[in-house]
Amino acid sequence: MQFEPGDRRRRLPRHLRSPTPDVDTFSFSIRPVRAGDLPDIREIYNHYVANSVVTFDEKRSTHRLWREKFAMLSKLALPFLVAVSASGQVIGYALVQPWASKSAYRYTVEDSIYLGPGAGGKGLGSALLDALIVACERRGLREIVAVISDSSAEASIRLHERAGFVEVGRMGRVGFKFGRSLGTIYLQKSLTPQMRRRLFRSGRG
Template sequence: MAVPEAVIRPAVPADLTAVAEIYAHYVSHTVITFDQVPPTVAGWRRRLDDLTGRDLPFLVADLDGDVAGYAYAAPWRPKPAYRYTVEDSIYLAPDRIGAGLGGALLGTLLPRCAQAGIRQLIAVIADTGNGASTALHRRFGFAHAGRLTGVGYKHGRSVDTMLMQRDLTTNP
């Protein structure tokens, strides 16, 4: 499938209904997120405000005015020594998977994180057997950093997570 002509831009409050709908699909139908109740639009607004207040990127892939996916970087852990390390999240509308939008989002997220002073980017990937997210992150220079076995339990199954890491101090 050809890469659509998406505009990757900062999220705005008007995008959050679409963001909430995209994420709700994954919460309800997959194990790639360990959330079991989809956040409300108000919850997404709080997240957008929090990340913006921290100067962290929250991006959307805009296709002719429709949000086809989103990506953001959020604090990895709350302790102060972790302040230069973030975790990425990338989600695409189910009908937009495989069109190159994940790469467009991650390719924009990386330099935005570096501009914000971030030094390390962590990906926590549910091991569903698919491998697409792992391949995407590997393509953008992430390295395998570990595996956590059976840490999630959702939809009647135990799920491992894979950790990947990207150093932004050497080549953002």
Template structure:
């Protein structure tokens, strides 16, 4: 900084100091995931594997395994969405997956939503879940099950409740991660096919 600039700034009375620049508005686009998104999807998910109990996975996802899951969902016609910032950064992902592999469960799925840590608490989860449910209904899904950790995922429970999910059960001490026992909350929502 030039000395005269410093002197000018130093002399400004407090009431004349420039206001701080406002933070840029948080914006995003929701779109279908493509194979090129999978490394960023894996990075977001693996953050939660390593740092939280919102997933009971203890081993990070591999890119190979994620590509297989993605291909399976595409074959089934199930939605797999990503949220992208205006600069092209992946902010989160959401998908539905068959609840069980037995044929009688074919209209029931489990949903998953994961956000990049910097994107939480800004309305993105709500936007993603709404879009995911609409697309799942279009794909012929009738029932959506959410399996949520009973500790550390209170925000997820509130989010699902806001979309009409109801708690249908709970199971205590079914997971063991980070040297402690964890349970799950089961929530469910019926979908009606849009016309």
């Protein structure tokens, strides 16, 4: 999980590499994702796959994978948000997905936040995470977990701690990428659900 941009922009499409306005003119809006946003989201994520250890994925994600994720999160009515610039360009996204498949975990989710190049350090990460937390509480969720790499993700840890997440555990050497072992840090935040309903179930049980 990561919200700061990398430093190798040449892998991204030109419109995602465009210079970002100065801080005093930087503006954005946050809204629910649309199907048309998925290509830009895929390119932002794949930038981190290819150039960082903030995600443990080693293969670039496909359009099909993102279409399936979009459909799955839509079916579960789980928050999936994008940040767009004044010109309508997707410059970041945030989502939650089920923490685990067993039904007893149905009120717990894991978050994921990524920003595009030039979008870090301007309050966008905090705005996305705050909006995501509010959306989760409105959805009736109770716990949100962040799983963060123990290497090169200090900014992401600080972001979550500012939002009220607390570290609840670590695992060492569970990943291996770019020729080195990596661990994970687990942070958790308890939410205040604004509604009660059964989640992630189909049929009668």
